[in-house]
Amino acid sequence: MKTAGLFAGIGGLERGLAAAGHESVLLCDIWAPAKAVLADRFPGTRLADDVTTLEALPSETELLVAGFPCQDLSQAGMTAGIGGRRSGLVDHIFRLLDRRPVPWVVLENVSFMLSLDRGRAMDFLTGEFEARGYRWAYRVVNSLAFLPQRRERVLFVATTSDVDPASVVLVDEVDPPKSETRLDRHAHGFYWTEGVRGLGWAPEAIPTLKNGSTIGIPSPPAILLPDGTVVTPDIRDAERLQGFPVDWTLPATTVARASSRWSLVGNAVTAPVAEWLGGRLAAPGAFNVARDRVFAGGGRWPRAARFDGTRRLAVEIGAFPVWRARPALTEFLQYPGKPLSVRATRGFLARTERSSLRFVDGFQDRLRAHLRNMDAGAGSAIAAE
Template identity: 45%
Template sequence: MTHKIIQDSQSGPTVCGLFSGIGGLELGFHLNGFHSQLLCEIDPVASHVLKVRFPGIELVSDVRDVSSLRNADVLCAGFPCQNLSSSGNKIGISGTQSSLVDEIFRLLESNHPKWVVIENVRFMLHLNQGEAMRRIVDNFEQLGYNWAYRVIDSQSFGVPQRRHRVYFIASRTEDPRNVILSDDSIRPEALKDLTIEEPIGFYWTEGAYAAGLNRNAIPPLKAGSTIGIPSPPAICFPDGLVGTPDIRDAERVQGFHENWTKPAEEVAKPSIRWRLLGNSVTVNVSEWIAQKILRPIPYDASKDRPLDKKWPMAAWSIDKQRHESFSSDWPFNSRMAQISDFLRHPIKPLSVRATNGFLSRAYKGNLKYPKGFLEILSNHSGSK
């Protein structure tokens, strides 16, 4: 299957995408009847994927060359996170890549979409005392926008990946709270339990100070690692198998069709597909946002309080009056997805070298691991 985006007509609401990556935000909107007017992506490999998956749609490389949003109803922009991520260089919003968020405000001075949707890493709420969020919300308010944001875990949407991201919605004419804040549930208590009786996802590239341990789910797919390469997370199974998932299974965990990133192999090494996925947006969350824009649900703000100095997990501003929201990171009480249900292709056993590297870091660090977890890895590597 080619999985191309086919737009049968130009009727209906429209979308422009900046910093589109492989089209996670845009795909979610397309699945709800929106039509893409423009895509913008400077990475040549991601851009090639967009050309194949969104044929016939105008594609611009450099966001600084975009002068018009084509009267789109929605602007989507997952601006670069390299300077904001906890695994990045932590320079902050003034870094050469993440500062490109200012291009959004340049365009909004003369273009007025009904909605603006931004996605980025949770760490930006805390880095440099929340400098990035201050810059973003100050600019939106100066341009006359109301806004609301919320940290959301992709697991709430039925995928076995614990992935917390900030989703920020702004509008000059509508109430963004009714889009991003008005569905809410409670995180299942079962997520807190970790035993070797069920699969445990973890980062094999780490181990000393962090490992991303997850019960029946993988940690967030990411673009890089502590060893400097884009790589899949690992899974430790109760039967002693330790390995990494197939890229096609990981694509479905991120909400894409299987082989969505396959075109990347036409212009780069196959391993780069992991970086593309790590930089992308969970399509399931994007679908929900598109649905809520079409059919907003009134938000009850009666328990909210004025915003303090720190940026909370969720907040909003109407007429420049900022408040903290108590909406959780878990919009839906959906059935917990099991990582085993997503594994249609064989697991690639983790190499002895990779396993021993993790074990070495784990034994030197101060992390606590589930009873028997390190023993399974030791048996897998043959060191026991």
């Protein structure tokens, strides 16, 4: 299908869809670093600056895709909801659909919007699509199905065509393998910025890549390696953990600081997830109605649901459409990580020691050993000077 991408970021949806045979005819993003990446990586594709001033979608558009801003919907953000200044930009999707309807729409956003403000965001989105004659289906999909990053996102598919959207997004399911937690054998990702109420613990994977602070300070996760070293991954491995080639975001440095690359990667759609979805858009499967459940409503939305034109139905399906084989995390990483600093390690340990969280046996001991090694290294460097 001919695809228009709004809030395109660095083109995760579009890159994945292109791998499945779809073609971008329009990309739109307002942030200069993102536009620099899009211009370089999608040469020849029309690039628009601002969704608020975009008058109409290209006439050949068959599929509209949008990873609309999640800052107002995420737990890491201000949780202002769908009416927030950033996430409220979704209104322009419906303005453009009213100007020039297209048969297919795909939206992507954080899973937290299913429960935020008692599901108000989903009430709004589904109501707007239903009012325009669309059937819809959505599902939470975990990037861990494809790559060693645990990242849950809602994939929402709506259509006015004769194809059931459930046959696109509510098919394919596997049980992921059980994750082992052996500190001496496996690498473990966690967020060193947490430690009191959460940790983001992920065996043989990293927790969700984030977009960093509001002032552009990167916030990569930490990785505890089997030898006890604690590192933060290189930006090139972060790109790979989102399914992009190495240095995909490098063009951003022509217009912004290098740290902007972390925000770009953290905001991106995982490309292999989009490729799977694009494959199902091209070749829908067969939805099994035995998965249908009663749609309770009245607050938190289910992790998967559909609207068949008459009824809203919850759907029983997991977050793993596939499970792609991958090497151990230590083998997946291609570039040396940066050792977690003394200050960061000390602050993280202090938070864990006053929290009520339970940690894997030996985890804090390994962090203390890392801190001693870092302290010793700093002392040796001072002595050498």
